Amino acid sequence: MxxxxxxxxxxxxxxxxxxxxxxxxxxxxxxxxxxxxxxxxxxxxxxxxxxxxxxxxxxxxxxxxxxxxxxxxxxxxxxxxxxxxxxxxxxxxxxxxxxxxxxxxxxxxxxxxxxxxxxxxxxxxxxxxNEVLKAKNKILESSQQLCRQLFDEVPCYISVQNKDRRIVRSNRQFKLDFGACLGERCYEVYKHRTHPCPNCPVEQTFNDGLMHQTEEVVTTRTGQQKVVLTLSAPLRDENGEITEVMELATDISQIRELQDRLTSLGLFIGSISHGVRGMLTALDGGLYRLEKGIANQDLSMAADGMERVKVMISRIRNSVLEMLYYSKDRDPNIQTVDVQSFGDGVANFVEPKATKHDIRFQKEFHGVLGQMDLDPETISAGLVNILENAVDACIEDESKERHFVAFIVEGTHERVSFIIRDNGMGIDRATQEKMFSLFFSSKGSKGTGLGLYIANDVVHQHGGTISVDSKVGQGTEFRVELPRKRVRSLQQADGMQEDSLHSAHTSQV
Amino acid sequence: MAKKIMIIDDDPNIVTYLEDIFHDAGYATCKAMDGADALAVVNQEKPDLITLDLEMPKEWGPRFYRELSQDKVHGSIPVIVISGLAGNKYAIQKAVASFTKPFDRAELLKVIKETIG
Structure with missing residues (x-):
């Protein structure tokens, strides 16, 4: 009172x-x-x-x-x-x-x-x-709502993790692509791993309270792979203790893809430029003879010059076509082929290598064979690459006495499947997720990291899919499925192409 | 007597081209298809000038040049680099000139004339 x-x-x-x-x-x-x-x-x-x-x-x-x-x-x-x-x-x-x-x-x-x-x-x-409180409450409510909205709508994946790396909160974008994974461990959700990733930024933040940054390849619940830039930041309680860490992952797949393409083009041009320079010089030489032959009315010299010019032009032409393939401007050269003889051709390429290493090479044809539409050059290159990988997987595997590589061609009226099965060393899940990326190689200096990337690429160009099923120590099965008749709209509509890309990364273990 | 130019290149098409130009300009030529055989050819043919490719399968240009420059009799033969490698200037710094393939014919002949006449 x-x-x-x-x-x-x-x-x-x-x-x-x-x-x-x-x-x-x-x-x-x-x-x-x-x-x-x-x-x-x-x-x-x-x-x-x-x-x-x-x-x-x-x-x-x-x-x-x-x-x-x-x-x-x-x-x-x-x-x-x-x-x-x-x-x-x-x-x-x-x-x-x-x-x-x-x-x-x-x-x-x-x-x-x-x-x-x-x-x-x-x-x-x-x-x-009371009125002041009400006003304050209103401000609080609206800022809470704003925070929630920012948390949910920010175009990144945000997860809040506890010390066990379990996800205690996540934003809408995260739930959309990875599911409501509350209580699950970060590395299980993002990478399907059983153990924490090496150099985990969240762990480092728990240890030193600082922000950390890494680049990771993660797999969404639909099997789509994304390259993300992750940033971790500490969340502290009222005593200043770090109780949780926020991890923010930004999808940079498109940037990486562009970078990959540019790098690949740069590397490729670098690797062929020496050859092309030689060819151009030899072309000059042919022209020189041609001109001299004409000037001196020496027909045999002119003919010799002409022949040199022709040879060089055809070599330069092939190099340019290869370059166009890498720069994606190349249209597949679709031809109607006989499935059996196409399959035989592919097998003949790899069989000697397998036999040389004492690996049993098995070739099987089942179902409707007949004819199909494909670009024989690129598809056979892709299949040969997978078959050679299978042979390598057997060579590397020392746990078994006998090895085999099977090449099975199965046809229905709509599709033709090429199955490549081996009992080699197998592929772990993490490698399976990365193996279609450009320049990813598990073979060290023996691989360029281009093979499966290109195989994947050409199969998609044909509207087909590649899937892989593998168990470490037991073996691997690749399945390349191609439509018998190439569906034009499939590879023309960008969206569809992207869809087929997603499905191709789906791996069943 | 005509001055003699020795051509060292592993690509036969390019060797033929260089022979054509040099003969037409009044020079005699000799050749080696690899750095490894080149020194023997030099000893036998005693050229007045050498054109040298850098990337060759058995022994590459710079190594041949090092051996050549240590040779008491032929160490001072002028060398012109003709190579598909960009930045070949830096490979052999004492070279009279460096040409990147495809090269300018007139410019090459001009340099040769200035060097050996």
Whole structure:
């Protein structure tokens, strides 16, 4: 309760000026700053003083109600304490119902008035505090909503992880591509690994409280691979302890793809440029002879020059065509081939290598064979690459006495499948996920990292799929499925091509 | 007597081309298809100038040049590099000139004339 109020302005409205002045004197002693008014100038005085409290003495009930109503409607925030004639309990209740905050009977005691005013002030303060709280709450709510929205809509995968690397929160983008994996471990969800990744940025952040950055290849729940840039940041509790770490992963697959393509083109051009320079020089030599033969009317020299020019032009032509293949501007050279003889051709390429290493090479044809549409050059190169990998996997594997590589061709009316099966060393899941990427090689200096990338690429160009099933130590099965008739729209519509790309990465273990 | 130019290149088409130009410009020629055989040819033929390719299968140009420059009799024979490698200038710094394939015929003959006449 207030014992003494510091300069609280207040208006006392009374028809009896004397009565008003007595009240004013009493309230002044309690620290109020009262202003007196009668019914006539009540509203004007309240308008000037702008008090939080008004004391209204009632002589004439009708007039009193009128003044009370005017004050309520003009200044709804003002607390009105009404002094009603003694015993007029009903009148007091009437005023309360109309919005007065309290009523007292006349003659009012000093104490009763002080208590009533104090209570009114208290109520006002509570109300004001309440409003401030409400306003604060509103700000809090809207900033929480904003945070949630940012968390969800930011175009990155965000996961919050605890010390066990378990995901305790994730944003919408993450749930969309990786599922609601709450409680599961980060490396299981992102990479299908059984153990934490080496150089885990989250672990490093738990250890040193700093931000860490890595680049990772992750696999979505639909089997799509993404290259992501991950950034980890600590989340601390009120004691400053790191209890959780936030990991933010940004999809940079498209940038990487572009980079890969540029690198591959650069490497390729670098590797052929020496050859091309030689060819161009020899072309100059042929032209020189041709010109000299014509100038000297020496037909045999001209013919020799012409022959050299022809040979060089055809070599340069082949190099340029290869280059166009890498730069993706090349259209597949689709031909109708006999499935059996195409399969035989592919097998003949690899069989000697297998036999040389004492690996049994098995060739099987099943189902409808007949004819199919494909670019024999690129598809056979892709199949030979997979077959050679199978042979290598057997050579590398020392755990078995006997090895085999099987090349199985199975046809239906719609599709032809080429299955390459071996009992070599097998491929672990992590390698399976990366093996179609450019320049990924598990063979060290023996591989360029181009083979499976190109195989994958040409199969997609044909609207087909490559899938792989492998068990470490037991062997591997690659399955290349191609439509018998090439569907034009499939490789022309970009979206479709992307879809087929996704499905091709699906591996079944 | 005509000055003699020795051509060292593993590509027979390019050797033929260089022989054609040099003969037409009044020079005699001899050749080696690899750096490994080249020194013997130099001893036998005693050329006045050598054109040298850098990338050859058995022994590559710079190594031949090192051996040549250590030879007391033939160490000072001028060498012109003609190679498909970009940046071949740096491979043999004492070379009279370096040409990148495909080269400018007139420019090559001009340099040869300035060097051996």
């Amino acid at each position: 207030h014992d003494f109020v510091v300069s609280e302005p207040l208006v006392i409205i009374a028809q009896d000026a004397g009565h008003g002045k007595v009240l004013a004197r009493i309230l002044t002693e309690h620290g109020y700053q009262p202003a007196n008014a009668d019914y006539g100038d009540a509203l004007a005085t309240v308008g000037v003083v702008r008090p939080r409290l008004v004391v209204l003495g009632i002589c004439d009930c009708m007039q009193g109600h009128e003044v009370a109503q005017k004050i309520h409607s003009a200044f709804p925030e003002v607390r009105l304490i009404v002094l009603v004639p003694e015993g007029e309990y009903r009148m007091g209740l009437d005023f309360l119902e109309e919005g007065a905050s309290d009523f007292l009977f006349k003659p009012v005691s000093e104490r009763a008035l002080r208590v009533a005013l104090d209570r009114a002030l208290n109520a006002l303060e509570v109300k004001e505090e």
